[in-house]
Amino acid sequence: MNSGLKSLRGSAAIAGVATFGCGEAHGFTEMELLVRSARAAVADAGLKMSDIDGLCTASVGSTMWTMPVVEYLGIRPSFIDGTMVGGSSFIAHLLPAMHALQSGQCKAVLVCYGSTQRTASFGRREIAQARRWMDPQPYETPYEPFNPPSAYALAASRHMHQYGTTRRDLAEVAVAARAWARLNPEAFSRDPLSIDDVLNARMVSDPLSVRDCCLVTDGGGAYVLVRADRAKDLPKKPVYVLGNGTAVWNRQISSMHDLTVTAATQSGRDAYAMAGLGPKDMDMAQLYDAFTINTLLFLEDLGFCKKGEAGAFVQGGGIAPGGHLPVNTNGGGLSCVHPGMYGIFTLIEAVRQLRGEAGDRQVAGAQTALAHGNGGTLSSQSTAIFGTFETL
Amino acid sequence: MTELHKDTGVFAQHQAALAEGQFFIQKCGDCAQHIYFPREICPHCGSDALSWVAPSGQGTVYAVTTVRRKAADGGDYNVSLIDLDEGPRLMSRVEQLQPDAIHIGLRVRARVVVTEGQGRVVFDAIDGGAV
Numbered sequence: 001m002n003s004g005l006k007s008l009r010g011s012a013a014i015a016g017v018a019t020f021g022c023g024e025a026h027g028f029t030e031m032e033l034l035v036r037s038a039r040a041a042v043a044d045a046g047l048k049m050s051d052i053d054g055l056c057t058a059s060v061g062s063t064m065w066t067m068p069v070v071e072y073l074g075i076r077p078s079f080i081d082g083t084m085v086g087g088s089s090f091i092a093h094l095l096p097a098m099h100a101l102q103s104g105q106c107k108a109v110l111v112c113y114g115s116t117q118r119t120a121s122f123g124r125r126e127i128a129q130a131r132r133w134m135d136p137q138p139y140e141t142p143y144e145p146f147n148p149p150s151a152y153a154l155a156a157s158r159h160m161h162q163y164g165t166t167r168r169d170l171a172e173v174a175v176a177a178r179a180w181a182r183l184n185p186e187a188f189s190r191d192p193l194s195i196d197d198v199l200n201a202r203m204v205s206d207p208l209s210v211r212d213c214c215l216v217t218d219g220g221g222a223y224v225l226v227r228a229d230r231a232k233d234l235p236k237k238p239v240y241v242l243g244n245g246t247a248v249w250n251r252q253i254s255s256m257h258d259l260t261v262t263a264a265t266q267s268g269r270d271a272y273a274m275a276g277l278g279p280k281d282m283d284m285a286q287l288y289d290a291f292t293i294n295t296l297l298f299l300e301d302l303g304f305c306k307k308g309e310a311g312a313f314v315q316g317g318g319i320a321p322g323g324h325l326p327v328n329t330n331g332g333g334l335s336c337v338h339p340g341m342y343g344i345f346t347l348i349e350a351v352r353q354l355r356g357e358a359g360d361r362q363v364a365g366a367q368t369a370l371a372h373g374n375g376g377t378l379s380s381q382s383t384a385i386f387g388t389f390e391t392l
Numbered sequence: 393m394t395e396l397h398k399d400t401g402v403f404a405q406h407q408a409a410l411a412e413g414q415f416f417i418q419k420c421g422d423c424a425q426h427i428y429f430p431r432e433i434c435p436h437c438g439s440d441a442l443s444w445v446a447p448s449g450q451g452t453v454y455a456v457t458t459v460r461r462k463a464a465d466g467g468d469y470n471v472s473l474i475d476l477d478e479g480p481r482l483m484s485r486v487e488q489l490q491p492d493a494i495h496i497g498l499r500v501r502a503r504v505v506v507t508e509g510q511g512r513v514v515f516d517a518i519d520g521g522a523v
Contacts, residue, residue, distance in 0.1 A: 138429075140483045142510075142512050143471050143485050143512075144459065144469070144471070145457075145459065145471045146459045146460075150457050150471055154456070155455070157457060157496065158455045158496070161496045205458070206460075208457075252483070253473070254482055254483040
C-alpha cells in the first residue's frame with residue numbers, strides 16, 4: 001500500500017446513514033427507494049440535500065446511473081463516482097470520496113442505492129437474458145451455470161475438497177445469520193432456522209441449498225461522508241473511516257486462480273495497513289454473505305482464521321450471538337436484506353453498531369468494525385475498517 | 393502451431409475453429425505459458441506473440457456442481473471447472489455420466505459438440521469414469 005494513504009486514516013467520517021423499503025416495497029421504483037434512503041441519510045447527518053456536493057451510486061440495470069440520480073435529487077455535485085464493481089461498489093466508493101474530501105473537491109458525499117429486485121415486474125429472468133448481450137461471458141454462458149449460485153457452489157466444492165469443510169459448516173453460517181436476524185426488527189426472515197432445516201432444504205446448485213443462498217428483497221440504503229473535522233459538529237456520533245481497500249482479479253469464476261482464495265486477501269491487507277490495525281483488533285465483521293461459502297472465505301481471507309479453518313471457526317455458533325466473533329449482526333444478506341447488491345448494508349450495520357444504535361443485537365462496547373463487500377461471482381472485493389473517536 | 397491472423401480478432405477465429413469441430417488454446421511465444429480463454433495479449437506477460445495450439449484434450453475436474461433443474465425441463469446437469477493438462481482452466485460440462493458421479497479429480501477428455509453451426513467444448517470421463 002502507498003504509505004500516503006495512511007494520512008487519510010480517520011480523515012473522514014460517516015455522518016448519516018439510512019435504509020428504506022427493506023423487504024417488500026410494493027408500489028415503489030428503484031429510484032424512489034434510493035431517494036427516500038438518501039433523504040433520510042442526509043437528515044440523519046443533520047444536513048440538507050443542498051449541502052450534498054459529492055455523489056456516488058451504482059445500479060445493476062443502468063450503466064449511466066449517476067446522471068438520473070443527480071437529476072432526480074436536483075443537485076450539482078463537483079465529485080461524481082459511478083464505479084460499478086457489483087455489490088462491493090458502495091464500499092469501494094469510500095476511498096475516492098475520502099480523496100475528494102481531503103483535496104477540497106467537495107464537502108459532503110452522498111453514497112446511495114435502491115433496488116426493487118423482489119417486486120419489480122422486469123424480473124431476474126429478463127435481466128439475465130439482457131445481460132447475455134450487455135455483459136457477455138461467452139466462455140461460461142454456453143454451459144448454463146445457474147449464476148450466481150453455481151459459481152459460488154463451485155468455490156464451495158473446492159473448499160470442501162481441499163479442507164474437509166462440510167455442508168453442516170455452511171449451514172452454521174445460515175443459522176448464525178438467522179439468529180442475529182431474530183434480534184433485528186428490520187430483518188426480512190426472522191423465523192427460527194436449524195442446521196437440519198438448511199441441510200434438508202431444496203438443493204439449488206450442489207452443495208448449496210436454497211437456505212445457503214441470500215434473500216431476494218427490495219431495499220434502499222444510503223450514507224453521508226464528510227471530513228472528520230466537520231463530522232464532530234454534526235448531530236450523530238461520527239464513525240471514522242480508518243481504512244479501505246478494493247481489489248479485482250477476475251470477472252468469471254473460471255478465471256480465478258484458486259477458488260479458495262479471493263481478492264479479499266488484497267483488499268483486506270490494504271485496508272488493515274491503512275488503518276494500522278489487524279483482524280484481532282476488530283470487534284465485529286460485517287461480511288457480504290451472498291452465499292454461506294462467502295462468509296467462510298472472507299473469515300479466512302481477512303485473517304480471522306487460517307486458510308481452511310473457517311469451518312471450525314463457525315462451528316457451535318462461533319459467529320452467532322454469544323459466539324467468539326459477532327458476524328453479520330443485522331442478519332446479513334442471508335436473513336436481513338439483499339436487494340440485488342448488498343454491500344452498502346454491511347457499512348450501514350457497522351455504523352449503527354459503532355453508534356450504539358443496534359438495539360437487541362448491540363455488540364457491547366464495540367469500537368471497531370470491519371465491513372466487507374463482494375461483487376460479481378467472487379470477482380470484486382472491497383474492505384473497510386471503521387472506528388469510534390477512541391480509535392483515532 | 394498456427395500464427396494468429398491479424399485481420400480478425402481471436403474470438404471470431406476461435407469460434408470459427410470450434411464450429412469446425414476443432415478446439416484450440418493459445419501459447420505465448422515470449423513466456424511460453426498456455427492461455428485460455430483466447431486473448432489478444434498474454435495475461436501473464438502482456439506479449440502479443442500468441443499462437444494457436446491444439447491441446448492434448450486431457451484434463452482434470454477442478455471444481456464441480458450439479459445444477460438442479462426440473463425433470464420436465466431436462467433434469468439436473470453438471471457444470472465443472474476443468475484444468476487442462478497444459479495449465480489453463482475452463483468452464484464446461486462432463487457428459488455421459490450421472491451428475492452425482494462426477495467428482496473433483498476425475499480425469500476427462502475434451503470433445504467438441506457442434507449444434508446449429510456453433511461449437512462447444514465438453515468433456516467425457518477417461519475410461520468411463522472408473523476411479
